[in-house]
Amino acid sequence: METIQALLTRRSIRKYKNKPIEKDKIEIILKSAMYAPSAMNLQAWHFIVIDNKNILADTIKSIPHAELLRQTPNAILVCGDKTIEANESWMIQNCSAAIQNVLLGAHALGIGSCWIAIHGIEDVVKNVSKQFNLPEDVVPVSLISLGYPDETVFAEERFKEDKIHYNKW
Ligand SMILES: Cc1cc2nc3c(=O)[nH]c(=O)nc-3n(C[C@H](O)[C@H](O)[C@H](O)COP(=O)(O)O)c2cc1C
Numbered sequence: 001m002e003t004i005q006a007l008l009t010r011r012s013i014r015k016y017k018n019k020p021i022e023k024d025k026i027e028i029i030l031k032s033a034m035y036a037p038s039a040m041n042l043q044a045w046h047f048i049v050i051d052n053k054n055i056l057a058d059t060i061k062s063i064p065h066a067e068l069l070r071q072t073p074n075a076i077l078v079c080g081d082k083t084i085e086a087n088e089s090w091m092i093q094n095c096s097a098a099i100q101n102v103l104l105g106a107h108a109l110g111i112g113s114c115w116i117a118i119h120g121i122e123d124v125v126k127n128v129s130k131q132f133n134l135p136e137d138v139v140p141v142s143l144i145s146l147g148y149p150d151e152t153v154f155a156e157e158r159f160k161e162d163k164i165h166y167n168k169w
Pocket residue numbers: 010011012013014065114115116117153155
């Protein structure tokens with residue numbers, strides 16, 4: 001898929017076919033994530049690949065706003081490692097770049113995805129850390145649901161001239 005076309009057509013997909021994603025495609029998606037930019041190239045991220053329906057169902061208890069996981073075949077939990085990147089803001093920015101690469105890598109392969117918030121919701125961070133047995137210095141940033149799309153989503157026009165400022169505000 002051509003890059004700009006991929007950027008403009010990626011949408012959050014929340015309904016998936018009941019078909020697991022092939023291992024080699026998950027690997028391409030993870031590789032895409034690991035080629036994201038990171039501050040000082042520290043790559044302070046970890047990825048927990050979830051391919052077990054019971055674990056996905058349990059994750060709804062940890063992330064109550066992630067009801068879509070009930071019919072999601074795969075997911076990736078993106079975590080930041082504070083022992084590698086002590087600056088929390090950069091850690092989140094690095095992980096966010098990796099997350100966006102996951103969304104775009106998946107889209108390029110015809111796989112739908114949705115970014116599910118964790119970081120910033122204290123109870124959810126605690127629940128997820130406990131459920132996935134994360135070390136103390138590893139912070140769950142977001143979960144990404146993945147699956148072959150069972151819906152088509154189009155975006156409204158998003159290009160807005162009034163969001164653009166040249167040289168100063
Ligand atoms: C930081 C962040 C957190 C998000 N959390 C959720 C979430 O918890 N649940 C969800 O369904 N979508 C979530 N989204 C997806 C947004 O709702 C979605 O990107 C937005 O509505 C724009 O739609 P699009 O992705 O189709 O362009 C999140 C997106 C971001 C960037």
